[in-house]
Amino acid sequence: MTYCLAIHLDKGLVFCSDSRTNAGVDNVSTYSKMHNFVWPGNRVFVLVSAGNLATTQAVVNKMNRDVDQGLVPNLLSVTSMHEAADYVGMISTDLQRLHASRDNTSANFEASFIFGGQIGQAHPEMFMIYPQGNFIHESDEHPYLQIGETKYGKPILDRVIKRDVTLERAARCALVSMNSTVRSNVTVGPPVELFIYERNSLSEGRRLCLPEDDPFSREFSEQWNEGLLQALVGLPRFSWEKEQVPNRPQGQVFPFTPNSS
Amino acid sequence: MTYCLAIHLDKGLVFCSDSRTNAGVDNVSTYSKMHNFVWPGNRVFVLVSAGNLATTQAVVNKMNRDVDQGLVPNLLSVTSMHEAADYVGMISTDLQRLHASRDNTSANFEASFIFGGQIGQAHPEMFMIYPQGNFIHESDEHPYLQIGETKYGKPILDRVIKRDVTLERAARCALVSMNSTVRSNVTVGPPVELFIYERNSLSEGRRLCLPEDDPFSREFSEQWNEGLLQALVGLPRFSWEKEQVPNRPQGQVFPFTPNSS
Numbered sequence: 001m002t003y004c005l006a007i008h009l010d011k012g013l014v015f016c017s018d019s020r021t022n023a024g025v026d027n028v029s030t031y032s033k034m035h036n037f038v039w040p041g042n043r044v045f046v047l048v049s050a051g052n053l054a055t056t057q058a059v060v061n062k063m064n065r066d067v068d069q070g071l072v073p074n075l076l077s078v079t080s081m082h083e084a085a086d087y088v089g090m091i092s093t094d095l096q097r098l099h100a101s102r103d104n105t106s107a108n109f110e111a112s113f114i115f116g117g118q119i120g121q122a123h124p125e126m127f128m129i130y131p132q133g134n135f136i137h138e139s140d141e142h143p144y145l146q147i148g149e150t151k152y153g154k155p156i157l158d159r160v161i162k163r164d165v166t167l168e169r170a171a172r173c174a175l176v177s178m179n180s181t182v183r184s185n186v187t188v189g190p191p192v193e194l195f196i197y198e199r200n201s202l203s204e205g206r207r208l209c210l211p212e213d214d215p216f217s218r219e220f221s222e223q224w225n226e227g228l229l230q231a232l233v234g235l236p237r238f239s240w241e242k243e244q245v246p247n248r249p250q251g252q253v254f255p256f257t258p259n260s261s
Numbered sequence: 262m263t264y265c266l267a268i269h270l271d272k273g274l275v276f277c278s279d280s281r282t283n284a285g286v287d288n289v290s291t292y293s294k295m296h297n298f299v300w301p302g303n304r305v306f307v308l309v310s311a312g313n314l315a316t317t318q319a320v321v322n323k324m325n326r327d328v329d330q331g332l333v334p335n336l337l338s339v340t341s342m343h344e345a346a347d348y349v350g351m352i353s354t355d356l357q358r359l360h361a362s363r364d365n366t367s368a369n370f371e372a373s374f375i376f377g378g379q380i381g382q383a384h385p386e387m388f389m390i391y392p393q394g395n396f397i398h399e400s401d402e403h404p405y406l407q408i409g410e411t412k413y414g415k416p417i418l419d420r421v422i423k424r425d426v427t428l429e430r431a432a433r434c435a436l437v438s439m440n441s442t443v444r445s446n447v448t449v450g451p452p453v454e455l456f457i458y459e460r461n462s463l464s465e466g467r468r469l470c471l472p473e474d475d476p477f478s479r480e481f482s483e484q485w486n487e488g489l490l491q492a493l494v495g496l497p498r499f500s501w502e503k504e505q506v507p508n509r510p511q512g513q514v515f516p517f518t519p520n521s522s
Contacts, residue, residue, distance in 0.1 A: 151412035158445050184416050227488075234487075
């Protein structure tokens, strides 16, 4: 299984992916599911993938090869993000059809993708590409996309993510969403990869790879756990409980203002 | 869809259920999914249900009727929780078989249950009863059970629920788990029902029905939202961020000690 998500903010794009793959419960491995294609000053693309690992690797290989060999369309020839997503969807379905035509069993070659980026000064965009090659974008009401094991990590996104959240705050929220999924489902696992792209930078952006034993990952996980426990302590008491909620001091310790972090 | 959960603590049992039913997206309704069977001083049972509504209603009806008519086995004749769970599983599969035998389509008559309680001074127990009528209990490592739409609300349970948590704290955690599910999945909806049973009380316990517009529900939801946002603000900054995490004062505002609430 897999969990990947991407968030489209006013200030740019955030992508996050896990790295666990499994072909049966006795065949578990680690592969990066995040692929960047960057021509600085010109165009930036990011692809995260879920599904058949051979399909996703073949798609990435074909995307690179088409550029190297000058086969059109390719990531350098496309003139819009929509055209680029259509190109990726076409590669994916072509490869699935090829693999299925050689298959003597009834294996599942399907793969899903989130594909995003920016071409020149056009708006950044992102799409979820279905195994069928068609795709949808996010929306103002729902500015994020998820693929794979999406449910464990959805509540925190629904509560926090809005277009005007800062890149770093959204990235922390993505890490929380991933952390909850990793804890609750053994088929999603570290290292966690994070990519933060600032709108109009047309640069390589910031990319982090966070293994489980990384000091930042550990501190992050511990702090979130502690924060949740404190949030639980702060909840209203039932009518029959004699204990009182501790009074809040004048001025909160962590004053929350939208986008403050 | 449905979401029900139950928690088995040293101090007793907590059950929580939503009330939304749907037979197709254009046939949405509200039914309680929580059923109590109480003989004060003698025995207490609770049943929460997911799946085919006709099956679950027929099961509850049969459980009541068997007692009224003195048909054995029934909830008063069984001598252990294990025997009681086996009785419920048998009723469920018998009724599914009956409905299937009358069916000219290929409808799904399956239902799942969480069934718990206490008989006399024996230990309280709880079981998840599969549509096949067999069942499992929880464990020290995993002291809760879920049926229905289980994933959205699982992370908070995994982080918080241990055997030695207080009944009220576990009940708050159950409400958070339910609240996250209701927000993220439209097929799970209020009113939320909560049942708190204190070990060895052999009484009716505390039962709450919380509609969406209930002041307690609203305050609960708002406080949890605020607590989560504060937890996000308290997370470690990325290395490139110049802002500092606000220093915590000496002594935390909501000091957390295990089981403090």
